[in-house]
Amino acid sequence: MTQALTLSHGLPSAVGNLDAYIQAARRFPMLSEAEEFALARRLREEDDVDAARQLVLSHLRLVIAIARGYLGYGLPHADLIQEGNIGLMKAVKRFDPSRGVRLVSFAMHWIKAEIHEYILKNWRLVKVATTKAQRKLFFNLRSLKASSDTLTPAEVDEIAYKLGVKAEEVVEMETRMGGRDLALDGSPDDEDDNRVAPIAYLADSAAEPTQVLEAREYDRLQSDGLQQALAGLDERSRRIVEARWLDEENPATLHDLAAEFGVSAERIRQIEVKALQKMKGLLAA
Template sequence: MQPRDPRTSQFIRSSMAREMLDAETEHRLALAWRDQRDEAALHRLIEAYTRLAVSVATRYRRYGMSLDDLIQQGNLGLMRAAEKYDPENGARFSTYAAWWIRASMQEYVMRNWSVVRTATNAAQKKLFFHLRKTLIKLEDGEIRREGLSRTIARELDVPEEQVEIMLGRMSGQDLSLNVTQNGEEDGRDWMDALEDDTVATEAQVLNDLEAQRRRALLHSAVQELPEREQRIITERHLSESPRTLAEIGVDLGISKERVRQLEERAVTRITKAVQEAARVEVPA
């Protein structure tokens, strides 16, 4: 572990010593920043919650990241939260900011932990940050690999094949692509064996335009859903930190199975709406 920069230690001490804001003060400062762009109010609001950035950063150190860098990322998330926070939505700023701080740190860890092991979708991202804790919880030397994967998938509410992918990535060792294939000095590097999959400029432009069109169709279809189904789809598939069926069920006051049924119905509606919209856009 790298020695801590004295400036970081001083920042941590000063953060922990700063004032705690009550809900009324939070609301007043947030309104002053949103409506009047009062920088003094913004500064006080952010300073009061740098302690959150410090607290969250200490939990993400287990991924081998520098505490200094993690705190910096947390502060970026905190500033982003202050910019996007709506003081009229009823949530405390501290609660809202904590989400943005975690999201900022998770994104940083995902980018820097390992090029080879980086998660590529929401399910794998969820696995990356919860797999270790789940493995400890389920630790059993008698469980076969297949049984463990199935258990983790059920516990975290993710596809079993994604569990297998992440287990493989996290158990593997990073190797340099500049190492020769046969270990000899005159051998070819592994880098030389990689296929050049660069997309031609024209094809890339067309792909980008098509992707934009599909995103627009998807967004429009989601907006047409009933409020409850729209919330389920957003929190399950469009959120930086997807929630489980059980968590959403608790918030909505319904069972996990009912949430699953609503999710399936919403997906069917979205698929149908996107397909119909796509057909309309095709020229006769």
């Protein structure tokens, strides 16, 4: 997104700043109910692109007004308008005038939905709201707070009651909104900050190349040793150990193997114990 907005499909020209865009958008007249109905019918019945263009252009001022209400999140007004315009176009495409609702009322939902999605994706590097309850909190908590101070327990309970959410969810969202983004590797101009930057304590030693190679070699030796130990067993003992200990998806029970070999479950257990002891000795050698 950029600060410049391009006016197309009937707008006089491309404009290079937000004020010019707003002034141009306001020059498009509002539609009467009859005009709106006729255009919407042409769009639905004849797939008339020009009718869709007129419906969109006549409601650009609505998007501007709605987007202005979200300036408190620190995102560019032009970007908010741009996203709102996408919602407006989606609303025009789905608008059915036969339901007796004006486009201005129908489009508000779609415009706000697109702006909400944009804010949630761009307000912070880390998403602050993913569930429906969190989204509701995100867009209402700021206006419900009486001051910039931390909420008191009584205020938390009151907001939770008003929004129909849990008190702990209010506290969690306040903490998220009060946080700030932190550079992974700290500030290049401050050596002290770099010592405590996340990169200093988020490193995974297990990913260090020598550690990876050692782990692979250990796994290889363990695997080779296991195969050698199994090779030292007789066929029946090897079958019992493999079925009981090496089949992770469907390990056999003592009774399963007893039925297979025609002996008692206790006899299978004895063979298993003896085989494991032998393997332990071979692996230790």
